[in-house]
Amino acid sequence: MLLKSLDHIFWLGRYLERLDDTARLINATSHLLIDSHKDSQFSWPLLLDVLGQNGAELLSQLPPSDLTVEQQVMGFLITDADSEVSIRSACSALKQNARTVRQLIPRDMWEELNSLDLFLQEHCQQLQGRQHRYRLMTEVSRRCQMVVGVLDGTMLRSDAFDLFNIGRHVERADMTTRIMDVMVLQQLQPTDIKRPRFRWTSILNALGGVESYHYYLAHQNTEVDAVDYLLTYADFPRSLAYCLHRVAASAKALPHSAAILQRVWQLQDLLKTQNLSELTTGQLHQLIDQFQTGIIELHQVISTPKLEFSADLSQQMSA
Template sequence: MLSRVAERVYWLARYIERIENTARLTKVHAQLMFDLPKSVEMSWYGLVQITSNEDYFAERFGDERSEQNCMALLLTDRNNPASLMSSLWWARENIRTTRDILPREAWIHINELYLLTKQRQNDFNERKKRNALLSEIIRACQAFTGMLAGTMSQNETYHFLKLGMYIERADMTTRLIDEGGLYVSQQQFDNEEDTYFASILWAHLLRSISSYFMYRLQYQTEISGPEVLQFLTQDEHFARSVNYCLHEIQGVMSKLPNSGALQKQVQQLQNRVLSEKALSIGSDQLHDHLDWIQRELSELNSLLYNTWFNPKQVA
């Protein structure tokens, strides 16, 4: 398999996962702002922070942190590589140039999704229409992932798809936890009513990554921050927890050549994630821990490039 083809397949999966996560995050954030009282401060700018686009936002919009500006940056700005439309465009380009190794239906599916979203781009300006379009995008991404899982051979192409998907998923999960912790740390939940609203916040966080139902099956008590943190970082069975993603990444890497150093790094990261037991929601220690995981995933991406996509030439 050519390294440039493997790279495009890897990024195809990352972009599809990013599109779905961005759509989920935006839709759930809108609902959360309706459910929480005015005393609980929340803004659309939190979505900009999750995607680490503060500098770019300031450059383009300054201090105008309106819903319209935040949605433009997060959903439609083609100059922002983390925006939904930018991710969708790049996903389409990557699958267009790898059509010879992927099911034909996969190209048709993504091309139709791109054309649909581009045609209805103005729907992002109106909240009701935006949520309806985001729901369609989420279903389309899920259908695409399921299509590949059910129709592809478990070969190197599929391994690189899974690799991209789980690295992107682990990174986004840490960002969501960090943002939820930030909201909690900014509030004064010192009475029973406010504690109830904290539970609403964590419930919406779970819903943003489709983990609410599985969480409730495992924990039969009231939703609490520490249990949400444990579930989303250390659970070994839930498909979107950081630990599960790292386990899957290591399993995929074991089936690819020259992956010894990569597997070792993933194992070290997984051990560190599982060893953290005393982190509290909204604390600086938790923020630093999640930030460290994100840096490690970025380092893993760089090592992955040096191993498979842009290996150093030996004289």
């Protein structure tokens, strides 16, 4: 595989997962809203904040319109092709990366990616009501899963395959922590009391993890909740622990596996050393911040293997 392709195939995995997870984030929060009481403090711009945007500022720059805040936020998250965090922009980036590494991906997956793109171009142009949106987001997730399934069934087990999977799981780790952050920020207490129990079935539902959460609860000796589950339960494929495990497993054959593994271990250590149940919501929010910083560093290590081509050639060749 070309050195240059590393970044493209890694991003291909990230963008595909981002599409899926953005759709899940949207459905999870819509559920949260439906579950909340009328007087809840739920604020839509928060969704933009957890994706690294300044929600309040973005909204203040919009021209006056009849749109509700919810609709405006959904514009940034779904239909606006210029918004960095929209499903449409993730899809164009996905397509662009796929085009660049077309020679590495099987025909069947190429066709799945194309039909995903065509589907989104057709259906993500205009804002829709909540019910339609829910179905649309479910469909986006489903189609992303189809791409992954086709790839899993047809792609050569190669560096490209490994990097694609690393990209997916780095993105998933990132998005899981962001989705959790929505939960945590919603419950942020003014006083530093011990964190409340988190029981958001809606979020777990959107992550496809309700049943396995109940299984988890039934098999733990200690008091645990959704936070422990999403961070530490390595058997659940959207937990941070699982994602880190997958990154480590897929990195083994890469030339810079040592550097990648070191970063993964640092994040795993962070998970182990924290006594999660003792944390306040404020501390929890800080911990999530730490994970996100760690994930950014992990990304950098993955995308910049240190190879010097012009140096000693014979050494390169024997390596």
